[in-house]
Amino acid sequence: MKKKTLSSEYPFAIGIPAVIWQILFFYAPLLLLLVGSFLTWSDTNTFTGVSLDKFTFFFRGSYLSVIASSLLLALSNSIICFLIAYPLAYFMAFKGRKWQNLLLFFLIVPFWTNFLLHVYAWFFVLEREGFLNTLLQWLGITSEPIIFLNSTFATMVMMVYYYMPFILLPMYSSLEKFDVKLIEASYDLGASWLQTLRKIVLPLCSRGIKTGFFLVFIPSFGEFAIPELMGGDRRMFVGTVVSQFILGDETGSFGAAFTVFSCVVLLISSLALYFFIDWLLKPKATRW
């Protein structure tokens, strides 16, 4: 029976800074953000009251359309990343055991390099006289350079390029722990490859899929640097609007309100997507 003296409290004294740090620098600022978006101040900096004015300011077509653009970007990015990453993860987990370390290594090296340099690298490939155009013309497929850059295409390419490892790694780690015998059993019982996939493999690794999906979906929503650099800054996203308001003069609280508003939208869509994906991956016999 440990004596409950003060000196036995020292582990608390030592261990607590992490929690203090977290509360002070993570939760307090978020709370401040939330509260600040509701409060109003008069011109002479006196507190006047609580209102939803700052929120209703953003209830207009242009800002709602900005949020919708971000949602669309995040969703399409997540789906494309999934479609590319899943076969790769599948291969690495089941068929390429001996190469998995090598494949993972080459996957992580670009992942651990500054993403702005990757943006820069893609300029070289997608430019008018860049690698891709030169290749296509050399192969005789095209005679005129195609404009790839400063378009939605370029933005999507870079988004997928950057976010793919985020979805691949969780899916891979959950597939890695998969019991191969289950697949064998399924084949022995006469199921086709597609049936095995959708009734055995997908449902059992749904946790990895969901983790990976949201690891892409949520950050993509707040992305603004890639559309600016690759998309010619032709379209505004949530991040762009937020940075304009936050870094502007006396509009900081509006930026806060817009951030809170977008987060609410993000939360709702994430929940909806979560349940949808859950439903999709269930192995009920009557569905697809």
Place this chain on the structure above:
Amino acid sequence: MKKILFRSAVISFWLLLLITILYWPKITWQTTDKNSINVFAWGDILDPDVVKDFEKTTGIKVHLNYYSSNEELIVKLKATHGEGYDLIIPSDYAVQILIRENLLKPLDKTQLHFWNTLNPLLLGHFYDPDNRYSIPFEWEIYGLGIDKDYFQNRPLTPSWRLIFDPNLIDYRIGMVNDPIEAVLFASFYLYGDQNNLSLPQQYAIGQLLIQQHQWVAVYASFRADYLLATKNCPVVIASSSYIWRTMRNYPYVHFLIPEEGTFITIENLGIPLASTKEDLVYQFLNYLYSKESSAAHFATYGFFPSTTHAYDLMHLDPLADQLIHSSKEQFSKYHFIQELLPEEEIRNIWVEVKSGYSESYCELH
């Protein structure tokens, strides 16, 4: 009970420690390097070689910090009440705002040996009529960057129509990314030199910019020259310095002044009120306005210097020569950038343009 007290004490200790660390820079601010100045500037306005030479010659260390817009400068200066910086480089209208907010220090012109070399056309403008607080450093003019190859067999009139007229445009253009400039140019194209815009006029400006959006390849003031050099866009609206950088390397890049008139910006140097190192700053200024420095800045960045004694050192092409030697009359036709509408309106228009959603303004107001 004792446990709760102890835990509270522990938490308070850690909080105190953290707070001290956080506010440390503020406390030690005053005791930093005495023989140095803090310069707050645009990213590409001060030639690093000139700065390095100055440091070597005088031994005064120059700390450079960067901002990317006048608004950022004003916000940051207001937030710190001008503390922390010894030299700033605001544009014309920003000087006016800073003077109004009482953030600039009056200059002691006796310390500045180069005053008589300054181009008189750049002095005495609306933002600082006696140049009590600011010295013009360089100026640039807005115009159309053109790809000559594209217009070899096509008629070319130097006009704002090249970026606004739907009957003329069947190519991609590069547009400025600053909403204030965009609104100003659109208004100038539609209504000429006009200050008070009515509601229908505001709406028309918004609609013009929305219409223009379909032709714009990139909204970027900074990369205008790159767009021309890579032949991505045959027409780009940009300020002269960006184009001049590329003109030297690419013979097909040309610069035209729109015949209806155009805009200029003058970048000025000023000293924040809270600075205590004016003597060091004056040394820096005298160095910065020397012949060699002016020529170096033109060579590196392409802006027209405010001093008149460096022309023999600069390699001026005919167009630059003509512009630099503008007569008083010609100069008076150039307009300054100003905010035609309240900030909120401009911001709303800009979000409209870039969100892809069209909406009627008149219904809202």
Place this chain on the structure above:
Amino acid sequence: MVKSNSFATICHLLIIAATYVFLYTPIIVLLVFSFNSATFPAPWTKFTWAWYEELLASVHLWKAFLNSLIIASCATLISLIAGVLFIFYAAQGGKIGKFLPLFYGNLIIPETVLAVSLLGFFSFAMIPLGMTTLILAHTLLGLGFVIPMVYARFKELDYRLTEASLVLGATPIQTFFKITLPMLRPTLLATSLLVFILSFDDFVLSYFCAGSTAQTLSLYILSMLRSEISPVVNALSAVLLVLSSGLVWIFFSLRTRTKIF
């Protein structure tokens, strides 16, 4: 072994090949052009080391690089130490399970939101923006990684080893430093690497919380991307690629030797 369907295998191989071509084409093109003597968009002229020399001479770049290095190291160190201390508390029987979910949020919310709320907090508390605030922000990211990962590994440790140590007369502190920590070492090293890289490459937090005094590598590259395209950036990418390959290699040698997570 899974019964292989040759059509499926070929499809798989094609997808793998295509993915890696997709991943590495830009990088290879970038590297090749770092040796080109002419600036893009001019085509290949001749081989030169000139851009690397210019890279070495670029004072501002190295300052930014150093800043990023300092910030990343400090953030990693602080989150590591805070994490270890936190685990220490758990090792002495503290019930930290209830505190753990507090740390999940760091990685869940979009970085933009985190940056914006921190910026608001700093302005409100009038904390001067700079290296300190950046280190602070990056440490939050670090904590979000370190604490859940190390705690998960800690929970999996064989408690009998610590019990045996205590029974044999070691004090709890000795047990912690001589038994628990060494067993956690691979995880700690791996997470430190992760946090270091995350912080070094970070862009969003630096964009909002750096103020005007702290120039990080990401911000420097951004300013270069926005203004002039220079092959010096190519040279920089080559150097950074070599560096990150080295770090990944270290990470992998840790991973294959012992179980990390």
